[in-house]
Amino acid sequence: IWWLDPELTYGNAKPFVFTQGHSVCNRSFFPCFDTPAVKCTYSATVKAPAGIQVLMSATQSTYLEEEGVYQFYMEYPVPAYLVALVAGDLTHADIGPRSRVWAEPCLLPTAISKLSGMVERWLTAAESLYGPYIWGRYDIVFLPPSFPIVAMENPCLTFIISSILESDEFLIIDVIHEVAHSWFGNAVTNATWEEMWLSEGLATYAQRRITTETYGAAFTCLETAFRLDALHRQMKLLGEDNPVSKLQVKLEPGVNPSNLMNLFTYEKGYCFVYYLSQLCGDPRHFDSFLRAYIEKYKFTSVVAQDLLDSFLNFFPELKEQCVESKAGLEFERWLNATGPPLAEPDLSQGSSLTRPVESLFKLWTTEPLDSVAAASSVDLTKWRTFQTVLFLDRLLDGSPLPHEVIKKLSECYSSQLDSMNAEIRIRWLQIVVRNDYYPDLYKVRRFLENQMSRMYTIPLYEDLCTGTLKSFALEIFYQTQNQLHPNLRKTIQQILSQGLNPLPAIDTTAVNTDAPAMVLEDKVSEATNGAISLRDVNVSA
Numbered sequence: 001i002w003w004l005d006p007e008l009t010y011g012n013a014k015p016f017v018f019t020q021g022h023s024v025c026n027r028s029f030f031p032c033f034d035t036p037a038v039k040c041t042y043s044a045t046v047k048a049p050a051g052i053q054v055l056m057s058a059t060q061s062t063y064l065e066e067e068g069v070y071q072f073y074m075e076y077p078v079p080a081y082l083v084a085l086v087a088g089d090l091t092h093a094d095i096g097p098r099s100r101v102w103a104e105p106c107l108l109p110t111a112i113s114k115l116s117g118m119v120e121r122w123l124t125a126a127e128s129l130y131g132p133y134i135w136g137r138y139d140i141v142f143l144p145p146s147f148p149i150v151a152m153e154n155p156c157l158t159f160i161i162s163s164i165l166e167s168d169e170f171l172i173i174d175v176i177h178e179v180a181h182s183w184f185g186n187a188v189t190n191a192t193w194e195e196m197w198l199s200e201g202l203a204t205y206a207q208r209r210i211t212t213e214t215y216g217a218a219f220t221c222l223e224t225a226f227r228l229d230a231l232h233r234q235m236k237l238l239g240e241d242n243p244v245s246k247l248q249v250k251l252e253p254g255v256n257p258s259n260l261m262n263l264f265t266y267e268k269g270y271c272f273v274y275y276l277s278q279l280c281g282d283p284r285h286f287d288s289f290l291r292a293y294i295e296k297y298k299f300t301s302v303v304a305q306d307l308l309d310s311f312l313n314f315f316p317e318l319k320e321q322c323v324e325s326k327a328g329l330e331f332e333r334w335l336n337a338t339g340p341p342l343a344e345p346d347l348s349q350g351s352s353l354t355r356p357v358e359s360l361f362k363l364w365t366t367e368p369l370d371s372v373a374a375a376s377s378v379d380l381t382k383w384r385t386f387q388t389v390l391f392l393d394r395l396l397d398g399s400p401l402p403h404e405v406i407k408k409l410s411e412c413y414s415s416q417l418d419s420m421n422a423e424i425r426i427r428w429l430q431i432v433v434r435n436d437y438y439p440d441l442y443k444v445r446r447f448l449e450n451q452m453s454r455m456y457t458i459p460l461y462e463d464l465c466t467g468t469l470k471s472f473a474l475e476i477f478y479q480t481q482n483q484l485h486p487n488l489r490k491t492i493q494q495i496l497s498q499g500l501n502p503l504p505a506i507d508t509t510a511v512n513t514d515a516p517a518m519v520l521e522d523k524v525s526e527a528t529n530g531a532i533s534l535r536d537v538n539v540s541a
Helices: 108-115 118-130 162-166 168-181 197-215 217-238 263-279 283-297 304-314 316-320 331-336 348-365 372-376 385-397 403-418 422-434 438-449 454-466 470-483 486-497 531-537
Strands: 002-004 016-018 039-047 053-056 060-064 069-079 085-088 091-096 099-103 139-143 157-161 188-190 300-302
Touching: 039 053, 039 085, 053 069, 091 108, 091 118, 099 108, 099 118, 108 118, 108 139, 108 162, 108 168, 118 168, 118 197, 118 283, 139 162, 157 162, 157 168, 162 168, 168 197, 168 385, 188 197, 188 283, 197 217, 197 263, 197 283, 217 263, 217 348, 217 385, 263 283, 263 331, 283 304, 300 304, 304 316, 348 372, 348 385, 348 403, 372 403, 385 422, 403 422, 403 438, 422 438, 422 454, 438 454, 438 470, 454 470, 454 486, 470 486
Parallel strands: 099 139, 139 157, 188 300
Antiparallel strands: 002 016, 016 085, 039 069, 053 085, 060 069, 091 099
């Protein structure tokens, strides 16, 4: 349960509270069987002060104004982690026949402009692929920047961090991913956290089928290339023999399942599901299987064998061919081998978008650097966001770069990047930090002075403290600490304290000490090592 003083909201007017149940945090919210194997309906009665809007992940709600009491009922069985509550200064607007957006008043116009008409388009595309949307309404609530992840698929009411509103393409992907969870994760759920890929891998596959239907194959391939790049980056960081790279991860007693949340859950899981779809010869045949799978198992929890048995029974000709035992691509090996995916998708349909990225990267990293004129003629403002972040990520992988290269990069692109969204700017600023490029350090300060979200602060603080700029990081932190949520403040303190004497006690007078000060694990683990992995994993629930 996250309690926010008004200063930690955008409007600075009223307190705010939200819950984040995934994966095993709702045991601190209400008594429950906190396992995805158990599902039930629920009802709730919530009393709140006048002027505070309360929402829950429920199919029905009523409000008794004279008593200040809200009543909620979820008529379909859900696992405990999908029970969610949010309360604060929230207003709404309808953005479709079965969708509305909730946000603080100052953010509502932006949310409307970004999403009006879009959610219905995505829901309709999903229904054409996987069958009827069973939850009734699909509403979205935008939360303050203290929300510890990007998005959470609470049924009927998706939670999304407001910070993502400025990054259009990331917003699209994040919402569509949560839409996909309505079928994969919410309707049919992994029975154990050791098989989280059953929700995340299938939802990622469904998300990309929806984006292909609505935005075309090229865009989907570009986004996939960006994510698979991130997967291989995390692989280098963790090592190919790391057990967390298995799809069926062994949970030791006392380990928080959130600590095992990583890109393998999403992208290796996606690659396995994509491989299954390729065995069918036509993705539409696989769509038909997934519709039957949802219909058979909706409102229940499953294990991997349920999915794979259903797959082979649905395609008896594949069962006869013993595809589950194909040398090097055995289903058992997909599930239990460490390392990268055994096969990856063909992304050639995205070459019109990825080839310019590869060409520009080559111009900047081929010695001698005699192609600056050609490179500087590329106008990044004409690129898609995923093209630019793919280019910057690859530069980041190659950092530190020769001083002449980083100097010319800044001359060519720094002013262009200043006007772009935060997903792009943070990557450029990480390049600045990792290359100790002092002329642009003031932009790092300015960025951190205006960010309260962990996804846009942690990576920069980690990079600053890894290099020679720890004193610079300390200075910024002491200037901005009071605008940060206590949980985030604690995490940054831990980063700054590495290799130093303990930091002085921080003034907590800005924190409401009367409120329960719970420090809960995020859905994306704080224990994930390194700025690269944090940045790349912190995508969506």
